[in-house]
Amino acid sequence: MIVVLPTQMVKSMIGKVIRVEMKGEESELVGKLEGVDDYMNLYLVNAMEYRKNEKIRNLGEIVLRGNNVVLILPEE
Amino acid sequence: MIVVLPTQMVKSMIGKVIRVEMKGEESELVGKLEGVDDYMNLYLVNAMEYRKNEKIRNLGEIVLRGNNVVLILPEE
Amino acid sequence: MIVVLPTQMVKSMIGKVIRVEMKGEESELVGKLEGVDDYMNLYLVNAMEYRKNEKIRNLGEIVLRGNNVVLILPEE
Amino acid sequence: MIVVLPTQMVKSMIGKVIRVEMKGEESELVGKLEGVDDYMNLYLVNAMEYRKNEKIRNLGEIVLRGNNVVLILPEE
Amino acid sequence: MIVVLPTQMVKSMIGKVIRVEMKGEESELVGKLEGVDDYMNLYLVNAMEYRKNEKIRNLGEIVLRGNNVVLILPEE
Amino acid sequence: MIVVLPTQMVKSMIGKVIRVEMKGEESELVGKLEGVDDYMNLYLVNAMEYRKNEKIRNLGEIVLRGNNVVLILPEE
Numbered sequence: 001m002i003v004v005l006p007t008q009m010v011k012s013m014i015g016k017v018i019r020v021e022m023k024g025e026e027s028e029l030v031g032k033l034e035g036v037d038d039y040m041n042l043y044l045v046n047a048m049e050y051r052k053n054e055k056i057r058n059l060g061e062i063v064l065r066g067n068n069v070v071l072i073l074p075e076e
Numbered sequence: 077m078i079v080v081l082p083t084q085m086v087k088s089m090i091g092k093v094i095r096v097e098m099k100g101e102e103s104e105l106v107g108k109l110e111g112v113d114d115y116m117n118l119y120l121v122n123a124m125e126y127r128k129n130e131k132i133r134n135l136g137e138i139v140l141r142g143n144n145v146v147l148i149l150p151e152e
Numbered sequence: 153m154i155v156v157l158p159t160q161m162v163k164s165m166i167g168k169v170i171r172v173e174m175k176g177e178e179s180e181l182v183g184k185l186e187g188v189d190d191y192m193n194l195y196l197v198n199a200m201e202y203r204k205n206e207k208i209r210n211l212g213e214i215v216l217r218g219n220n221v222v223l224i225l226p227e228e
Numbered sequence: 229m230i231v232v233l234p235t236q237m238v239k240s241m242i243g244k245v246i247r248v249e250m251k252g253e254e255s256e257l258v259g260k261l262e263g264v265d266d267y268m269n270l271y272l273v274n275a276m277e278y279r280k281n282e283k284i285r286n287l288g289e290i291v292l293r294g295n296n297v298v299l300i301l302p303e304e
Numbered sequence: 305m306i307v308v309l310p311t312q313m314v315k316s317m318i319g320k321v322i323r324v325e326m327k328g329e330e331s332e333l334v335g336k337l338e339g340v341d342d343y344m345n346l347y348l349v350n351a352m353e354y355r356k357n358e359k360i361r362n363l364g365e366i367v368l369r370g371n372n373v374v375l376i377l378p379e380e
Numbered sequence: 381m382i383v384v385l386p387t388q389m390v391k392s393m394i395g396k397v398i399r400v401e402m403k404g405e406e407s408e409l410v411g412k413l414e415g416v417d418d419y420m421n422l423y424l425v426n427a428m429e430y431r432k433n434e435k436i437r438n439l440g441e442i443v444l445r446g447n448n449v450v451l452i453l454p455e456e
Contacts (some may be wrong), residue, residue, distance in 0.1 A: 079166060079188075079191050079197055080186050080187040081193075081195070082183060082187055082188065082193035082194060082195040082215045082216070082218075083189065083193060084187075084188055085187065085195045086215050087208070087214050095195070098177055099213050099220055101186065105221070116193070116215075116217055138181050141196075141218070142217065143219050143220075144211050144220075145217045145220070146174050146176070146177065146216070146217060146220045147174070147181075147211075147214055147215070147216055147217075148214065148215040148217075149211055149213065149214045150212075150213065
């Protein structure tokens with residue numbers, strides 16, 4: 001059985017667009033992942049904020065604190 | 077008395093379908109567990125989002141941050 | 153004065169039925185404690201979910217993430 | 229200037245009755261502090277739950293997870 | 305450029321009156337800072353609880369858990 | 381591929397004005413970043429509180445606890 005560590009999985013998404021749900025936030029962040037560390041702190045560029053699949057605003061480059069990340073998924 | 081460490085218990089679920097409740101989320105995530113680490117960060121494939129036992133959407137592959145996991149149970 | 157470390161106290165409950173309040177959850181979990189670690193991650197069997205002292209559902213075996221545990225008490 | 233470390237302050241309350249506010253809880257816990265560790269995990273006996281200064285129920289012995297503690301004060 | 309570490313900044317407030325916002329609390333705490341550690345656990349004396357700039361009650365000496373601190377500012 | 385660690389990205393903002401969203405807060409903080417550590421604890425000066433892009437009040441110098449930071453972005 002091949003086991004993929006969750007942080008390795010996130011690191012494999014560097015250079016790609018991801019969608020992130022943050023704790024206690026109604027909106028989701030979508031952006032290109034430029035950097036990540038072992039705490040799942042994330043650095044995104046071209047980030048946008050979405051609410052109920054509707055784009056709210058452009059944020060540009062943002063840093064997200066790992067312990068407040070709930071869910072990360074690759075954006076197709 | 078045989079004591080089973082909680083993280084070992086989660087690791088024994090690799091390859092199986094699990095149900096996960098996340099903090100501050102109304103919905104639950106169900107998916108096949110592909111990877112887990114000591115922080116209970118989870119990597120799921122074929123993940124689906126459920127609300128009140130009703131399927132909301134397919135998420136595909138997702139990474140869940142361990143400190144925001146509330147409850148994990150094997151899905152029969 | 154005899155001081156009892158909180159984690160030792162929880163470890164002494166292994167094999168017994170405990171009640172657990174989780175953060176941001178209205179319901180409480182009751183089950184037999186099969187395993188615990190230093191982070192208060194918990195592994196329960198025969199777990200049941202209660203809301204306002206009323207049983208909601210059987211959960212079977214569950215893993216609870218320690219940092220989202222609020223309160224643990226032995227169930228008489 | 230004499231500086232008192234917060235965890236030392238809590239340790240000095242062992243054997244005394246304390247009042248604890250937990251995160252995301254409306255009620256407060258009052259009980260005799262029997263044990264505490266460096267994470268502020270607390271072990272209380274003769275614990276009671278209060279809401280708006282009104283006693284709700286006796287809890288007996290309880291363990292409180294340190295990271296969900298908001299505020300501790302000695303109960304006179 | 306002179307960089308001031310946030311925890312050093314808090315330590316420099318020892319002996320002074322500070323205002324603290326805690327997570328998930330409507331009220332703010334104001335008191336004289338007697339002790340702080342690297343986790344930003346705080347020990348305050350002559351602490352008072354404020355809600356919307358109105359004093360609610362005297363708390364006396366309190367310990368605040370660092371990870372639930374949101375914001376600290378010196379009180380003039 | 382050049383990978384930028386999230387904490388390095390925040391450190392590169394020292395001396396500049398940033399906008400910070402905190403967990404469980406409706407308002408946002410805007411101020412000049414004077415210090416940051418590896419936990420993303422932040423020390424801001426000339427800090428102001430905003431709600432829905434409207435300035436609520438001047439806070440002066442503040443310390444923000446890293447684990448309650450949700451999002452950091454440079455303020456143009």
